[in-house]
Amino acid sequence: MSFVDNLSRNIVGSSDAMMALRKSVMDVAEHNIPVLILGPSGSGKEVVAQSLADLSGRSGKLISVNCASIPKSLLEAELFGYEKGAFTGASKTHKGKFEQAHNGTLFLDEIGDMPLDLQSKLLRALETKCFSPVGSSREIEVDFRLICATHKNLYKQVVLKNFRSDLFFRISAFPIRVPALKDRSGDIENLVYHLAQQLTLSGQSNMKFEIEGDALWLLKTFSWPGNVRQLRNVIECLIIRSGGQAINAIQVQQALREQNEQGLNDQGSPAQQALNAEESNRSPLDSVTDYRSFFVSNGKLMIAEHLKTVERKVVAAALVAAENDVELAAKMLHLSVSELFDKKQTLDL
Ligand SMILES: Nc1ncnc2c1ncn2[C@@H]1O[C@H](COP(=O)(O)OP(=O)(O)OP(=O)(O)O)[C@@H](O)[C@H]1O
Ligand SMILES: [Mg+2]
Incomplete structure (x- = not known):
């Protein structure tokens, strides 16, 4: 197996949609154009970003920032870094994520949550590959490849004027759409075994994994509103509950019922x-x-x-x-x- 095949295999799935996605990843990985990864929550956007970075041939690391999880007031300093004394508590100069991504890949996850007032500074940094840390007039030049992801409808945010249209066009040069799991149920079996292997290998369980045919069928026909992440959680529960025995349909039914009770089985409007x-x-x-x-x-x-x-x-x-x-x-x-x-x-x- 070639190096490229090996890396793109981290994206499990052989449905038509996933084959097309893998091809897009391989086509664009080495080109330095911004990629926008779209898809519902838990569908595998981060997995795609990691594969793009691995296959990019760039010497630097993948630096990820989740724009939704960092408080708005801290996001600018986190992205662009800051000078000593720039604000209370800035006791030493700090390198921002842009600078850390030099020669590598910058992954801006949940870009739809970027505050409007930061979007213009971001756009300038993307266009000129130059920026100033907070509290500094020093210009830093960086060479990075940009990947963004969102589960939001960015176009809607543009219409509502929450997202700059120029930034939207800048980051969406090459969109990659990750399909919802219910639209590729043919991938579920492979994913079940892949996730079970990951879970048992990562030491979270040292039990072997076996599943009966009708139990697998139930997993394949569930609607998975939380996508692969939800499947992973269910597999993890099932591994723990099965006590090393083959997983049966009753156990799966119970696990899926619990998902329903958590309100995770929305069929849509x-x-x-x-x-x-x-x-x-x-x-x-x-x-x-x-x-x-x-x-x-x-x-x-x-x-x-x-x-x-x-x-x-x-x-x-x-x-x-x-x-x-x-x-x-x-x-x-x-x-x-x-x-x-x-x-x-x-x-x-
Ligand atoms: N195609 C895939 N092959 C293997 N594992 C996958 C795949 N898709 C998702 N996963 C696994 O499912 C989980 C969720 O994936 P990931 O974090 O990439 O989703 P996401 O789309 O970024 O979610 P969110 O929108 O909530 O950030 C992870 O544990 C990931 O390893
Ligand atoms: Mg993610």
Whole structure:
């Protein structure tokens, strides 16, 4: 196995979606363009960032910053560093994450949570690869590769003016979308064994791992709203509870019931459900060309009824893109909020 194959194998999954993702990772890894990793919580965005850094060929380290977990008041100093005496408590000069990422990769996780007032300094640092630490007029030049990730809808944040559009375009040159686990259930079996191996190897358990067929089937058919992280947690519980015996369906059922009780089995809003149904049953008339060939081959349709279907699809898509924020979806559709409410009702969304 080549070095590259080996590294990209850290991203477990052989579904079409994961094969495409792995190809994107390999295609872009060595190029110094910013990558934006998108995907729901727990889907594996950090795993992708690590693979990109490993395959980048850059000599420096991967430096990660979780923009959501650092208090806003400290984030600037954390990112850009500070001079001794820059503020109370700054007893010595501190190197920021940008400087630490010199010759390596800077991973800004949860970039959607970056405060607006810091975004302009960030944009300047990204454009010029130069910045000044807090409390200093000294300019530091750095060479880093930028990777950002978010589980938020950044476009929505741009529309709501919480995120600068110029920064959005700057960081999203090469987007990589990590699919939700429920959309690649074919990967679950491999992930189960991979995670079990990781958990037993990391010393959290020295038990061997075995699972019965119907128990595995239950895992494969669960909806996994918390994605791979949730699967990992369930596997960890199951390993501990099984006491070294093969895991059976009753144990899995119990573990999944507990997940439901924690409110982790959300099937999504009516709009998301409608969109999912549409997606899995795509109309053959998705483009103008499709319509042309439909009519050329003597197809007939009831235009009023058909337009209702199209309207439902468009409104559902806007609501999902706006994460059910009716005000934002109304803006996207050039409707007033009350018009959108009426449509939601008549279209049963
Ligand atoms: N494709 C994968 N192959 C192997 N392990 C994975 C994969 N995807 C996720 N994992 C594992 O699942 C857990 C969650 O992954 P990760 O932290 O990368 O998710 P995330 O998308 O960054 O989540 P969040 O949005 O909450 O930050 C980790 O333990 C990770 O190792
Ligand atoms: Mg993460």
